Amino acid sequence: MKKNWTKFLVVALSVMMVFAMTACGGGSGDSGSSEGGDNALHLGGVGPLTGPAALYGNAVNNGAQLAVDEINAANPDGVQLVWDMQDDEHDAEKSVNAYNKLVDDGMQVLVGTVTTAPCTAVAAEAFEDRMFVLTPSASGPAVTEGNDNVFQLCFSDPNQGIASADYIKANYADKTVGVIYNNADNYSTGIYDKFKSEYEADGKKLAAVEAFSDDANADFTAQLNSMKNAGVDLIFLPIYYTPASNIMTQANKMGYAPTYFGVDGMDGILDLEGFDTSLAEGVLLLTPFTPYSDDAKVQDFVKAYEDKFGETPIQFAADAYDCVYAVYDAFGKTGLGTDASSADICEAMIKVFTGGDFTASGLTAETMKWNAEGEVDKTPKVCVIQDGKYVEQ
Amino acid sequence: MADRLFKSINARGLRGAVKGSEYKKEALISYGILVIGYILLQLGAMTGLIGHNLQGQFVPICVYISLAISLNLVVGISGELSLGHAGFMAVGAFTGIVITRVLENSIEFGPLRLIIAILAAAVMAAIAGFIIGIPILGLRGDYLAIVTLAFGEIVRNIMNVLYFGLDNNGHLKFAFNHTIEGIDTSQRVITGAIGATGVTKLATFTGAAILTAFTLFVVLNLKNSKQGRAIMAIRDNRIAGESIGLDVKKYKLMAFVVSASLAGMAGCMFGQNYSTLAPVKFNFNTSVLILVFVVLGGIGNIWGGMIAAALLTVLPEALRQFADYRMLTYAVVLILVMIGTYNPAIRARITAFVNKIKPKKKDKGKEKTGKEAA
Numbered sequence: 176m177k178k179n180w181t182k183f184l185v186v187a188l189s190v191m192m193v194f195a196m197t198a199c200g201g202g203s204g205d206s207g208s209s210e211g212g213d214n215a216l217h218l219g220g221v222g223p224l225t226g227p228a229a230l231y232g233n234a235v236n237n238g239a240q241l242a243v244d245e246i247n248a249a250n251p252d253g254v255q256l257v258w259d260m261q262d263d264e265h266d267a268e269k270s271v272n273a274y275n276k277l278v279d280d281g282m283q284v285l286v287g288t289v290t291t292a293p294c295t296a297v298a299a300e301a302f303e304d305r306m307f308v309l310t311p312s313a314s315g316p317a318v319t320e321g322n323d324n325v326f327q328l329c330f331s332d333p334n335q336g337i338a339s340a341d342y343i344k345a346n347y348a349d350k351t352v353g354v355i356y357n358n359a360d361n362y363s364t365g366i367y368d369k370f371k372s373e374y375e376a377d378g379k380k381l382a383a384v385e386a387f388s389d390d391a392n393a394d395f396t397a398q399l400n401s402m403k404n405a406g407v408d409l410i411f412l413p414i415y416y417t418p419a420s421n422i423m424t425q426a427n428k429m430g431y432a433p434t435y436f437g438v439d440g441m442d443g444i445l446d447l448e449g450f451d452t453s454l455a456e457g458v459l460l461l462t463p464f465t466p467y468s469d470d471a472k473v474q475d476f477v478k479a480y481e482d483k484f485g486e487t488p489i490q491f492a493a494d495a496y497d498c499v500y501a502v503y504d505a506f507g508k509t510g511l512g513t514d515a516s517s518a519d520i521c522e523a524m525i526k527v528f529t530g531g532d533f534t535a536s537g538l539t540a541e542t543m544k545w546n547a548e549g550e551v552d553k554t555p556k557v558c559v560i561q562d563g564k565y566v567e568q
Numbered sequence: 569m570a571d572r573l574f575k576s577i578n579a580r581g582l583r584g585a586v587k588g589s590e591y592k593k594e595a596l597i598s599y600g601i602l603v604i605g606y607i608l609l610q611l612g613a614m615t616g617l618i619g620h621n622l623q624g625q626f627v628p629i630c631v632y633i634s635l636a637i638s639l640n641l642v643v644g645i646s647g648e649l650s651l652g653h654a655g656f657m658a659v660g661a662f663t664g665i666v667i668t669r670v671l672e673n674s675i676e677f678g679p680l681r682l683i684i685a686i687l688a689a690a691v692m693a694a695i696a697g698f699i700i701g702i703p704i705l706g707l708r709g710d711y712l713a714i715v716t717l718a719f720g721e722i723v724r725n726i727m728n729v730l731y732f733g734l735d736n737n738g739h740l741k742f743a744f745n746h747t748i749e750g751i752d753t754s755q756r757v758i759t760g761a762i763g764a765t766g767v768t769k770l771a772t773f774t775g776a777a778i779l780t781a782f783t784l785f786v787v788l789n790l791k792n793s794k795q796g797r798a799i800m801a802i803r804d805n806r807i808a809g810e811s812i813g814l815d816v817k818k819y820k821l822m823a824f825v826v827s828a829s830l831a832g833m834a835g836c837m838f839g840q841n842y843s844t845l846a847p848v849k850f851n852f853n854t855s856v857l858i859l860v861f862v863v864l865g866g867i868g869n870i871w872g873g874m875i876a877a878a879l880l881t882v883l884p885e886a887l888r889q890f891a892d893y894r895m896l897t898y899a900v901v902l903i904l905v906m907i908g909t910y911n912p913a914i915r916a917r918i919t920a921f922v923n924k925i926k927p928k929k930k931d932k933g934k935e936k937t938g939k940e941a942a
Contacts, residue, residue: 225895261888264895267844271624272885279619292846295765299843300624317765317844359728359761359848388728388761389848 214253216506216513218243218499219282220260221273221297222289227417228265230443231491235289235311236260237484238492241476242499254513256503263288267296274300283517284309284506284524286498289491291315291332291362298325305518307525309502311494314439315361319549324521326528326549328498328539330463332362335438336369338555339411339461343436344374350434351382353407355398355422357414359388366413366438382407392418395425402433409434416444423454434459442490445563458560463539464493465558465565473538490539497537504535591792598784598871602633605878606777613773621885627841629881630776631834634783636861636873638830641787643859644868645796646823647803649713652700652720653831653858658727658850659696660689660832661839665764666732668840669757670740672768682770686779686836693832696723697825705820720855727847728761763846764839771841779837783830787870790826799823864905 220239222232243258261277263270270293274285285301285308288294294313301308301324308325310318314332319325330338343352352374357363371381383405385398399422402410410433412419419441426432437444437460445452466477466487476496480488502524509523527533528545535543540553558565609626612618635653642650664685675681704715732742733756740757758764790796799819802809810816839845861880865872883901887894908914 224892262891262894266849267842267846268628268849269884271842272621273888275620275624276885276888279621292762292844295844296842299769320766359846361762361765364759364762390724390851 214513215255215257216503217257217259217281217283218502219274219277219280219285219287220258220289220495221263221270221277221285221287221293222260223265224260224262226264226266228290228415230416230446230489231312232260232262232265232289234443234489234491235287235495237480238311238488238495239286239499241480241483241492242496242503245479246499246503254503254506256499258499260287263293265290265293267293270294270297271300278304278306278517282306283513283515283520284502286311286495286502288313291318291365292360294318295361298322301325305521307502307517307521309498311498312439312491315365317361322549323525323547326545327551328494328501328543329439329551330553330555331550332365333369334550335461335555336366336371336413337373339366339413339436339438340370340373342461342557343409343411344379347409347434350409351405351407352379352409352411353383353385353402353405353433354381354411355385355387355395355402355414356412357388357392357418358386359390360414362415362440363413370411370413387418393421395422396429398422399426399429399431403429403431407433409436412437412441415440416442416447420444420447420450420454423458424451427454436460439463439490445560446486446489452563455560456562459557459568460560460565461555461557462490462565463553463556464490465556465567467564468567470538476538493538497535497539497543500537501535501543505533508533591788594870595788598788598874599781601871601874602777602781602784606773610773622882625881625885626773627771627776627837629878630773630780631838631841632858632861632877632881633874634776634780634834634837635831635858636865636877637780637783637787637870638827638834639858639862640865640868640870640873641790641823641827641830643862644870644873645787645791645803646799646820646827648705648820648824649709650716650824650827651713651852651855651859652716652718652723653827654850654852654854655716655720655723656693656696656828656831657835657838657854658723658847659693660686660835661845661850662727662730662758662764662847663689663692663832664836664839665767665845666740666757668768668770669734670738673738678768678770679775682775682840685770685840686833689832689836690829693835694825694829696832697828698821701821701824701828705817705824717852717855720850720852724847724850727758727763727850730758731756731760732758761847763844763849765844767840767843767845769840769843771837776837776841779833783834784870786826786830790823791870795819795822860902864902864909866909 220235222235223229224232224236239258239260243256247255259277259280261273263273270288274297277285285306287310288297289312291313294310295315295317298308298318302322305324310325310327312329314327314329314335316331316333319327354367354370356367374381383402385401387395387398412422412435419437423435435458437458439462441458441460442462444450444455466473476493477488480492505524505527506520508527509520511520511523529547537543542553544552546552557568559568609618613623635657639650639653642648667685667688668681671681671684700719704712707715729744730742732740735741735755798809798814799822802814802816802819806816861877862873864880865874865876884894884898887897890897
């Protein structure tokens with residue numbers, strides 16, 4: 176027995192290391208709650224700050240930070256907001272970890288998560304913990320399904336698909352339409368399903384439909400050839416901007432120049448490094464926000480954002496900005512103090528959001544209302560890219 | 569040649585003699601880590617010392633430990649490099665999800681459903697391991713690694729186009745395309761590359777710890793059995809093994825199938841811990857991650873792999889305070905640890921230090937260096 180004791184020492188040290196790490200986490204949690212003492216509501220955010228979808232996560236982080244700073248500066252004696260965003264790398268497992276870390280740090284309301292699949296995993300945890308969730312951009316129907324505490328500020332995917340199909344039928348009736356979508360993605364298939372059923376509702380047919388998955392999003396030659404052979408001159412792309420940029424670059428090399436129609440995932444294509452943005456000229460996209468709008472509120476926001484972060488905000492930043500204001504307004508209506516538990520805040524916020532007379536106003540729409548399923552009701556807009564800018568149609 | 573063979577067989581015989589005490593030591597440390605870790609974490613969770621963040625990782629930690637143990641059976645004990653462990657994990661995870669969903673209405677008691685699902689996952693993963701094992705175990709070294717890598721990719725790509733759904737009578741149907749006849753989209757259990765959503769979570773820390781103990785039990789006992797010694801003899805010298813009448817293919821297949829089956833069980837537990845699970849989770853990166861646990865813990869060293877798995881699972885979360893530099897810090901730490909534990913100079917220093925603080929016993933030091941050389 177005696178000769179084993181050094182090995183046990185190693186083991187004990189390792190176990191202690193794990194505990195030391197936890198202690199670090201616990202320590203920062205304490206500092207978080209002490210901040211909570213000075214009349215502050217703790218908002219948490221979860222999203223991809225690194226990895227392929229990082230542009231969205233960072234936009235949400237910046238947009239929310241801007242709104243938090245504005246609210247805090249405008250009303251130094253009132254309810255202050257504290258914003259903390261954690262990285263999830265667009266992975267469900269890590270998203271749950273990030274969410275739990277925020278819970279440890281005393282988060283009271285979650286503004287997130289940014290992308291759909293991680294949000295579905297986090298929503299289940301938040302439902303059990305009774306944490307109020309308002310996501311700026313997770314648009315999948317699975318996010319709100321069965322979770323009375325989860326609300327979306329963006330359109331749900333089905334609604335984007337329906338709105339896109341209606342718009343194309345009304346304005347591009349003579350075009351031959353094809354679709355390239357990502358069948359490995361809730362977001363993309365969700366939009367595609369509804370787009371197809373809405374587009375084909377009155378006898379029209381999609382000329383070609385091609386799919387790809389996350390692991391094969393570099394080479395689109397096969398899909399593009401199929402589009403070309405079917406005579407497609409308008410491709411609907413319910414996908415994120417990175418694969419979309421590859422599609423545009425490769426189509427250009429093939430000498431194929433169809434019209435592209437994207438949804439909100441296309442937003443951000445003009446800021447993609449290493450992409451020739453002239454290829455995106457004439458791209459149509461469904462987006463609730465354009466930084467080139469004449470609206471005074473939007474102009475103020477864009478200027479403040481550019482001054483602070485040195486780049487033009489994308490739709491996700493505006494969504495997050497609106498989320499923070501919506502949460503702030505709704506929290507004001509609950510009549511609760513900032514020392515209320517997240518569960519109490521959750522129940523009160525659900526009542527406010529589904530009460531029927533609560534409307535939020537922001538950059539992405541004049542009026543936003545929510546139904547009991549957690550879906551938002553607002554008017555969609557379609558923009559076209561001209562001279563490297565979004566122009567409202 | 570004959571001389572070398574004789575030496576090798578002789579060495580094997582000698583090693584077999586010291587096996588008993590070595591086995592006891594290894595088993596004691598491995599079970600010790602598990603039991604102490606379980607009690608400490610459970611106490612920490614009860615007293616509130618451990619926050620949500622770490623509590624949420626209890627099940628993944630157990631799962632990754634199980635995976636590290638089972639991969640060690642192939643990499644360490646059988647001596648073959650496998651890069652497709654996540655594939656078996658995927659088979660187990662999705663089998664488990666389908667089984668629990670089908671039984672949801674007939675068996676109310678959650679843990680029983682979980683046990684049935686885990687058993688089914690073990691069988692399915694074992695079948696997958698058997699099918700893939702037969703043709704490839706004739707291959708050696710790099711070739712085996714490449715084929716197992718391909719296997720992992722094949723499994724994931726099949727999962728990408730596989731759809732499961734329940735019809736109105738509760739019968740399971742599946743298809744390889746977007747629509748399953750007679751099944752509404754809301755009745756889908758697994759939707760191709762999107763994977764499963766709306767999973768009723770059945771995994772608990774205690775359940776996962778028991779699974780880890782079971783994995784440990786199987787691997788340690790196999791290692792210490794007649795079959796285990798045969799597997800290791802073949803690893804050390806295939807020709808010598810064959811010359812004394814060992815069926816090389818049979819023993820290699822045995823290690824491979826048992827390892828696959830255990831990985832399937834761990835995968836099942838993993839799948840039951842999240843409300844959503846997509847095939848992309850089981851990509852090449854996950855296979856490599858498990859291999860990193862094994863290599864970092866010392867190939868063939870069961871409890872080393874356990875500690876490596878636990879620490880590397882917790883590490884990215886513990887580094888959250890580095891914000892933007894988190895994953896960079898993780899990579900740097902990983903490199904430093906790898907260099908640190910494999911650098912002969914540093915190892916010699918650690919050994920010297922250990923020998924210094926150790927109660928004086930002369931033969932102990934010899935045994936230590938002997939083990940390292942092996």
